[in-house]
Amino acid sequence: MAEQRTIKVDYMARVEGEGALDVLIEDQEVKDVKLRIFEPPRFFEAFLRGRSFMEAPDITARICGICPVAYQMSAVHAMEDACGVKVDGPLRALRRLLYCGEWIESHVLHIYMLHAPDFLGKSNVVELAAQHPEIVQRGLRLKKAGNEIVALMGGREIHPINVRVGGFYRIPTPGEFATLAEKLKAARDDALATVAWVKGFEFPDFEQDYEFVSLSHPAEYPFNEGRIVSSRGLNINARDYHEHFAEEHVPHSTALHCRLKARGHYKVGPLARYALNHDLLSPLARQAAQDAGLGRVCCNPFQSIVVRAVETVYAVDEALRILEAAERPHQPCVELRPRAGRGLAATEAPRGLLHHTYELDEQGRITFAQIIPPTSQNQATIEADLRRFIAPRLHLPDDQLRWQCEQAVRNYDPCISCSTHFLKLNVERR
């Protein structure tokens, strides 16, 4: 009889949302790996129908409390695409500023509170603080700096209220911008110190051959705009997303996995952005990456914590650059009228590419909505990683193997509330 062994994580900790992990080992071979998602569906794409196009940023923000700005950004760009309007100049720069704030807040949350405890053998940030209070204080300061950007540009940190199709509702005053810039200056040092801290962690040797997918823009590290490119030659307009990507049912799972029609699973997120846009990082961020020993491409998902720290340096740098630029918008938003049609857009959420598709009627009512978040795009790659990660570690006792598998999943900073509403899921809980 075959010798069977099952490794189960019934409730994944230190990830956003409700997920579990099942690994089946038979005769010293990994037979099955399932990242199970039991987060209940909320049906955003269904109840968005009939709502006004102007409500999309406010409603889709509620998909995720950690990255609401990403949902708002993809929504406004898709709506502007549908209306045939382009938001440019200082308004566009301020959207970038807002996005910088979310990257900082989300990356620092993951680095200090969710991921670093794994490398240091702690179960949470409070245990970490007991041993290294000054390190945790630095993380909290840096996270707060990101939140302050979002709070000024967005009105509040979670579910901002100032993002509008066409621009913003109100542009902050010069005094408010100046105060923010002052607070951010110290954040640059904290971000650099973060890179120096995480580069010293011990990383398992786990280089993988990924197809990386991210936005790419000729002049800037991507946030809101660019073509969708990959490390294996994909180069398309965001409007053509559905021609190249498909959601597929795989036999071992009830979850839908996104695949590149031509080649299968792929990877989005910090490692992908970094590999495809390295030269567009600011000189300071590039230097920080080099000092951390990163090459131009990093293929070890365990080192994603270092790449997140480098991107945090970039986001602080970029926010300061935008704040120092003198030109401010004359109007908080551009005039626009809805029209019947289809709008598509992708932006770079902290966790990777986030694609929205909408169809509107002539009054601007939404008739169709489809949202593809980063975690559902990464899910097939997470499972593939786990299979390869576990195989040489079968000799480990269950509890150690379980701990390391959880850590391998946390490399992705999965956002389960996001992905759930768009995945096929089985709500059975064992």
Added chain:
Amino acid sequence: MAKPRLAVWKFASCDGCQLSLLDCEDELLAVAGAVDLAYFPEASSDMQPGPYDLSLVEGSITTTHDAERILEVRRQSRVVITIGACATAGGIQALRNFADVEEFTRAVYATPAYIKTLKTSTPIADHIHVDFELRGCPINKYQLLEVINAFLHGRKPLVRAHSVCVECKRKGTVCVTVARGEPCLGPVTHGGCGALCPSYHRGCFGCYGPKELPNTSSLAHWARTELGASDADIARLYHNFNAWSEPFRQEGQRDG
């Protein structure tokens, strides 16, 4: 004396309200010093069994499994406090309550048979006794700190029940309805956000749900006759993150 044991639970939600606790950058370590974080999976892999002294519950009930799980949370907890619009009113996902959930399932999922969900999204207080409800989508983190602090000192939380309108007046914000002709739910919405939207030149859209005894019909009438808002616009405004709370539910249905 042992520190009170805190548990943080998630039901159908976006995680934003429990994130508010981690967003208390200046106070987090002080809170962690005053309580024992016994169960908080979002932040800690050390998940200890109950009983707990204080349970913070985020999210709404949308599956039979969760309807059972919340009973267990109640059994294990001395005090249960619900946080946010999902837990206190059913959240944005309660829009299914006005629709055919099977049609919703077909619209989003290619294999509807895999989806096991209730026809409704309901607040926690529909299922168990709740000791205190903190409103908001998301909650205000300072109000959350006040609620935890009040619990630690055995007193009633000082969370005011006045409207967003009152908060605008206190801040000296110019009325967006009067000055800009924007429809605004400020007069009927529970305060707590600090009248954020009007200070950003837009009307309130009801994140904190209805205040006590709101005159929703009068406000709807005013928006219709004075601002030229359509019935559909007014219905949409009421049917947002707190759509299933009684006064907003009824007003939205009257107008829709």
